[in-house]
Amino acid sequence: MIPSIPQSALFKSSFRLYAFIFFAFLMAPLVVVAVFAFNDSMFPSLPWHGFTWDWFFSDQEPMLGLFHDPQLYQSIATSFLVATCTTVLAVALAINNAFLFERATFRGKSVLYMLMLLPLVIPGVILGVSILIMSSSIANYFDDVWAIDIELLRPGLALVVIGQFAFITTICTLIVAARLRSFDLSLEEAALNLGASKLQAIRTITIPYLLPAIIGAAVISFLMSFENFNTTLMLVGSDSPLTITLYDRLREGATPVINVVSLLLMLASVVLALGNYFLTGRKSTVK
Amino acid sequence: MMTKGKSKTPLKLGLLLLLCPLLLWLVLLVILPQLTMLNISLQERIAPRIYEYGFSNYIEFFTEPLYWNTFLRTAVMSIIATVLTLIIAFPISYYIAKMLRGRAKGLLLVLCLIPFWVSELVRTYGWMILLRESGVVSSFLQYIGMTEGPIEFLYTDATIMLGLVYSSMLFMVVPLTSTLESLDDSYIEAGYDLGGNGLSVFWQIIVPHAKPAIVSGCIVVFMLTLGNYLTPILLGGKSSLWFTEQIFTQFITRFNWQQGSAFGVLLLSISSLIVWLGLKLSRQSFSKVMS
Numbered sequence: 001m002i003p004s005i006p007q008s009a010l011f012k013s014s015f016r017l018y019a020f021i022f023f024a025f026l027m028a029p030l031v032v033v034a035v036f037a038f039n040d041s042m043f044p045s046l047p048w049h050g051f052t053w054d055w056f057f058s059d060q061e062p063m064l065g066l067f068h069d070p071q072l073y074q075s076i077a078t079s080f081l082v083a084t085c086t087t088v089l090a091v092a093l094a095i096n097n098a099f100l101f102e103r104a105t106f107r108g109k110s111v112l113y114m115l116m117l118l119p120l121v122i123p124g125v126i127l128g129v130s131i132l133i134m135s136s137s138i139a140n141y142f143d144d145v146w147a148i149d150i151e152l153l154r155p156g157l158a159l160v161v162i163g164q165f166a167f168i169t170t171i172c173t174l175i176v177a178a179r180l181r182s183f184d185l186s187l188e189e190a191a192l193n194l195g196a197s198k199l200q201a202i203r204t205i206t207i208p209y210l211l212p213a214i215i216g217a218a219v220i221s222f223l224m225s226f227e228n229f230n231t232t233l234m235l236v237g238s239d240s241p242l243t244i245t246l247y248d249r250l251r252e253g254a255t256p257v258i259n260v261v262s263l264l265l266m267l268a269s270v271v272l273a274l275g276n277y278f279l280t281g282r283k284s285t286v287k
Numbered sequence: 288m289m290t291k292g293k294s295k296t297p298l299k300l301g302l303l304l305l306l307c308p309l310l311l312w313l314v315l316l317v318i319l320p321q322l323t324m325l326n327i328s329l330q331e332r333i334a335p336r337i338y339e340y341g342f343s344n345y346i347e348f349f350t351e352p353l354y355w356n357t358f359l360r361t362a363v364m365s366i367i368a369t370v371l372t373l374i375i376a377f378p379i380s381y382y383i384a385k386m387l388r389g390r391a392k393g394l395l396l397v398l399c400l401i402p403f404w405v406s407e408l409v410r411t412y413g414w415m416i417l418l419r420e421s422g423v424v425s426s427f428l429q430y431i432g433m434t435e436g437p438i439e440f441l442y443t444d445a446t447i448m449l450g451l452v453y454s455s456m457l458f459m460v461v462p463l464t465s466t467l468e469s470l471d472d473s474y475i476e477a478g479y480d481l482g483g484n485g486l487s488v489f490w491q492i493i494v495p496h497a498k499p500a501i502v503s504g505c506i507v508v509f510m511l512t513l514g515n516y517l518t519p520i521l522l523g524g525k526s527s528l529w530f531t532e533q534i535f536t537q538f539i540t541r542f543n544w545q546q547g548s549a550f551g552v553l554l555l556s557i558s559s560l561i562v563w564l565g566l567k568l569s570r571q572s573f574s575k576v577m578s
Contacts, residue, residue, distance in 0.1 A: 029453075
């Protein structure tokens, strides 16, 4: 079953066939989404009515292209805003956490580390719902006792950012901490010996070393936030991010404009992720 | 390293500064919300806006067949999906890890990852285009003359299962592949030299070696499947009966937060229970499996 053990040709080719079917299965849904973005029809289905760019650029109803569909491009902008906020928060806290877990020694560290991993086992729907309950409880309390309405704690973009921040931080922490673990402390000591202060040493030596992991974490965080659905669904208010808008459209009955958005989303995420994969090495991109 | 006496005070302060943001995040966004949910789930409504502590929401869950049937169904289907994912993923991981060399290996692994960088919504949408009544598969079957009229493949349990297995694949393939890669070829050769055949080498050498990855892959897949929302809803339609959908309905549609919280606590409990059991059975630590 390894190359050095002789195997029958049938065994090998059946393995190859299996792998082929498996990858066809993996790619099929992505391929059809991409192909039907160019179908000159009101529905993303066969028969094929010819190739068109209308679903990208047309400004006429009923085939309103993506770039003339304000609901869609506004929700893309919303998603960008949410993803940027989430990424900044999550990466900043991740760097902080990495130093805490890799450098500091204190009692209860392993317990704290386990608690830090908790968001990975809480289903996204539950995480969203529980944050919704708590923020609403706080908001109701302020409303009842002091008659102050805190808009930020009601369903809306701020809560979406908070909800995503809650679990994306864990993933970013794992990525940054893994890189910090492989850092050679003697480099920092050398900087200290050469007269740098502790902060200077970290800023000029350690942070540049961490940079690939920080960028990697930021890319992953941005993608996860942009594509998140479960947590977002529970916390969203009147401004819907892209995934929520797409979901609503899907339930109303999709037109190929959804394929166009999906295609662009696929291209963007694959380019980002592949770039990240090849720049920062394999391990960190997986989870 | 600096000397102890010199660094003691600044380190303490530094530790506190590093600890604060983590604790704030952990307590405010992760722990307190879960406790609030538990608290709300234990409140029963006496009169409008008046609540008392009690277990009525949980009793409601056990007495209303729809609720616990949905719960059971979600759990059973998640287990089936996990097993199917393992069975389908294992040969692929083995193929990538042990039968391929050099560039082909890296390429196939990246191919496995690609679908998972794409939003779950897009992937599910792709399956909808393929499988619906006017979809690609139905049209193709009519074209080659296998069927007369269009066939609806959506809204069945088999379709939900397909979607669940599809969206879990990566979380099985990646740990399996990296663990199988670490299995030294000479062990397999030794197995054959000692008179083993393909089957005995598989069960006595390969599977034991891959066991940690099998366990952690299964835990992650089960958890993700149990908490999945999009795939059952979009591929299963009204007949999906998925437990996360019940939670959503209680919270957003019926505005019964007490009942919804009870459901949330139940889902979280079974999810944690399974993770705990898996870790106990395989004697692995939570930190190791998750990272």
